[in-house]
Amino acid sequence: MSNRSITCPEYKARLNTAANLLDTMKTQIRQGVLKKRNLVWLELTGCSGNIISLLDGSNPDFKYLISQMTNFIYNNSLSASEGEVAMEQLFSVLGSDYILAVEGAVTTKNNGLYNIIGRLNGKLVTAIEAVKTLGEKAAFVIAIGACATHGGVSAARPNPAECVSVQSVLNRKVIKLPGCPCHPDWFMGTLAHILLYGEPDLDRRDRPLLFYSTLIHDRCPRRSYFDKGIFAEKLGDKTCMFKLGCRGPVTRIDCPIRQWNQYVNWPIEDDTPCIGCAQFGFPDAMEPFISYNTTREVRR
Amino acid sequence: MRAQDLSGISFDSIIAEVNYDINLLYVVPCVYTRNMILNHLRDRISMVESVTKAIIQPGQLQPQPLPLQPGVTPIAEPPALQQPTTPGNQTTFTLQELSKYDGKGGNPAYVTVNGTVYDVTSNATWAAATHFGLTAGKDLSNEFVSCHAGESILSKLKVVGKLV
Numbered sequence A: 001m002s003n004r005s006i007t008c009p010e011y012k013a014r015l016n017t018a019a020n021l022l023d024t025m026k027t028q029i030r031q032g033v034l035k036k037r038n039l040v041w042l043e044l045t046g047c048s049g050n051i052i053s054l055l056d057g058s059n060p061d062f063k064y065l066i067s068q069m070t071n072f073i074y075n076n077s078l079s080a081s082e083g084e085v086a087m088e089q090l091f092s093v094l095g096s097d098y099i100l101a102v103e104g105a106v107t108t109k110n111n112g113l114y115n116i117i118g119r120l121n122g123k124l125v126t127a128i129e130a131v132k133t134l135g136e137k138a139a140f141v142i143a144i145g146a147c148a149t150h151g152g153v154s155a156a157r158p159n160p161a162e163c164v165s166v167q168s169v170l171n172r173k174v175i176k177l178p179g180c181p182c183h184p185d186w187f188m189g190t191l192a193h194i195l196l197y198g199e200p201d202l203d204r205r206d207r208p209l210l211f212y213s214t215l216i217h218d219r220c221p222r223r224s225y226f227d228k229g230i231f232a233e234k235l236g237d238k239t240c241m242f243k244l245g246c247r248g249p250v251t252r253i254d255c256p257i258r259q260w261n262q263y264v265n266w267p268i269e270d271d272t273p274c275i276g277c278a279q280f281g282f283p284d285a286m287e288p289f290i291s292y293n294t295t296r297e298v299r300r
Numbered sequence B: 001m002r003a004q005d006l007s008g009i010s011f012d013s014i015i016a017e018v019n020y021d022i023n024l025l026y027v028v029p030c031v032y033t034r035n036m037i038l039n040h041l042r043d044r045i046s047m048v049e050s051v052t053k054a055i056i057q058p059g060q061l062q063p064q065p066l067p068l069q070p071g072v073t074p075i076a077e078p079p080a081l082q083q084p085t086t087p088g089n090q091t092t093f094t095l096q097e098l099s100k101y102d103g104k105g106g107n108p109a110y111v112t113v114n115g116t117v118y119d120v121t122s123n124a125t126w127a128a129a130t131h132f133g134l135t136a137g138k139d140l141s142n143e144f145v146s147c148h149a150g151e152s153i154l155s156k157l158k159v160v161g162k163l164v
């Protein structure tokens, strides 16, 4: 089932949340009404999965982001400059208007010594120093992905480097886009909203309601099986994966509508239970990812 | 469908819902809403179907009178585990007895909060009898307070007894 064939107005509207914002933004950029803003993408302790996910974005693509929407000041995986030059470039934004995007958790053990992001004026710069310095002065801070929003995989037990979320080291509002990784649309849509209208409406946990308002379970195409108590017994069954430990009922995000890899598919459609990667506490709190031999069926 | 799950299903209210849906179908102009209602209707009808089947299925159990009101006592099959009971018709559990209801090997999943034992077997947020790293078959009073203080979610759960 491809969502593009869906004619439900709610699905259509929600699939286009990011696209509509970005279209408005593109028009305003063409008309020269909208000013580009500086964007810094800081990568701390993580796997670079969010920047890779963003590179996969199509609507608009990464090139448009760095050439038309923003002045893309710094990203340690993608910047052309290296070494001290790159670090000077990074810290040159201080004093100007900029938006700070952060992926990866903050290591705190031994004053952050386990993540050195570079050397400035001959001195080592730890990730924790960088995120504190840049985070305090930024116009907006957006934490992207599980590690930045709540510690995620980097903070999973036993958490040897004592990783924490970006919010834990900053005394200010941090917009949070949990997900492992973050969908390109969640970031692009949030950024477009900021450029056009400022901060989007957020829930109690600072997630943009544009994307994080409904449970996966509430929009899951297998929901009617759940309601009737018809459950999958093994991977590959096409029914509800509740008894296998599906985390769709505790995970608020729009995967069933938006889908992944340029809107092609998503885990449940591909017979994998949701593992709650967009829920706070992932991965520890979402384990076990799969269970067999659990409670008996309630209805047949 | 197992007959024991029929408790709580009221034919009267299913029929009322079906009638309500039909009336609604006459007036809604929107095709999407209409599809939703049709879906709901189909769901109710299959519910009636499975209830009927469960009642007349030979071998599985004796024909039983239909439960007509919600809240009537379960009409069949003992649960997988013999529930410990005390006089006074109140099921009670010791911590050790509770630990068997861990949601594994076909057992139901029960948890205790502040002395009351709740059934979370079919609760969506307790998939595979686990919930944010917690497992069933335990007294989770402290965990509940630290995570859900002030939320009125326990009233949505089925009460199965008391912890002693």
Ligand code: HEM
Pocket: A215, A249, A250, A251, A252, B111, B113, B118, B120, B123, B125, B131, B132, B134, B140, B141, B143, B144, B146, B147, B148, B153, B154, B156, B157
């Ligand atoms: C480690 C402690 C716990 C955490 C972190 C936790 C977390 C959560 C979260 C985040 C949700 C809502 C998901 C959403 O709708 O966005 C939820 C729902 C729920 N939790 Fe917990 N929980 C904890 C302990 C418990 C315990 C001990 C119980 C015992 C009965 C429980 C029962 C429920 C129920 C019934 C719901 C569904 C609420 C509803 O119907 O609205 N939780 N939990």
Ligand code: SF4
Pocket: A216, A217, A218, A220, A221, A222, A223, A224, A226, A239, A240, A241, A242, A246, A247, A248, A249, A268, A274
């Ligand atoms: S597969 Fe998961 S999200 Fe879908 S209905 Fe079942 S429990 Fe809910």
